[in-house]
Amino acid sequence: MHGNTAQQGQKTKFREIFMDGIYRINPITIQVLGICSALAVTVRVDNAAVMGGAVIFVSIFSNLIVSLLRKIIPLRIRMITEVAIIATFVIVFDQFLKAYYWEMSKQLGPYVALIITNCIVMGRAEAFAIQNPPLQSVFDGIANGVGYTIVLVLIALVREIIGSGSLTIFGIQILSLLELGYTKNLIFVLGPGAFFTTGFLMWVLNALNRNGEEEK
């Protein structure tokens, strides 16, 4: 009986962690972390997806390692230790991309490396993994990574469709508005479009969140 309730408690805890990362405290729209890369790589959907994959990979493994080491890391130097751990996994991912997907690696440019200073990964290591056991930390890494990826892909969808009038995911063309006489809207490919799209997305999500919570 006792074991059963404990297990249930565990389960709801995992669900909490998951919902937190994906929706309630979504890294980009609510915590406003990791915006830099969200804006830079969302010109095309596949770039956004690969970038999301990179963040999921890095946040899972860095959370795991930080959490395993959490009792050994001295408090004073924990930041630099976390940075070193994160950088290690970023380098692993970057080398993998360079070896197998050279084109993609060239398009993402320095932004894969910039995951090191991405506040999401750092923030999760600092706020969650350093105080929680490994399994929860891994879940937290997955949840935040997935939450980040969803937002990234959403922004990229809007920008690719409006900006280049077509949608091509990993070489397969899904949608083309150009044949219907659509004119490309270059603003959405360039900087300003990224800011507008993200701003509007935050607006919509904030409005939805507020409806659920009731006005305060």
Add this chain to the structure above:
Amino acid sequence: MNSTSLMVIFVGSIFTNNILFASFLVMCSFLVCSNKIDTAIGLGSAVTFVMVTTTAINYLVYHYILLPLGLEFLSYIIFIAIIAAFVQFVEMFVERFSPDLYYALGIFLPLITVNCAILGVSLFMVLRNYNFLQSTVFGLGGGLGWALAIMLMAGLREKMGYSNVPKPLKGAAIIMLVTGVLAMSFMGFSGMISM
């Protein structure tokens, strides 16, 4: 070797390829620290200073230590370690020799370590194959460009305090939209110089 002239790199990195509006770096501290002009000036100058010096140091380390040893893949971790160490050093130095400056800049210095623009500029310098002088000028232009952007934004936000922003738009959302408009005006410079 990249043969872009120094002047082009300097003006280009401030206006046409502004590190914030075109490369989207340092959004985090841009969003948090842009509510007062004084804060923006302090942070802007601290970032510019650290950016110029770390870009120069990273250039030397990359070309004279990492490349000859074939350790390019370690560059990220070395760059970030150099930046962190340098920031720490500057903090201690300023605290010891100029307490006034320390109180003015002090709180911003630790923030700079995780500032993605500093790392970003070092990475761009490697990607674009700049030589030593070009890298330093690029670091200076990038820093000034960012300082310009955050000061503009701080000015706008001080004015925005008096206006009536719809509730769901408050906070980051309205800043994103305003930044979008700012970025559009910066696009006006893009015909001037191409990098």
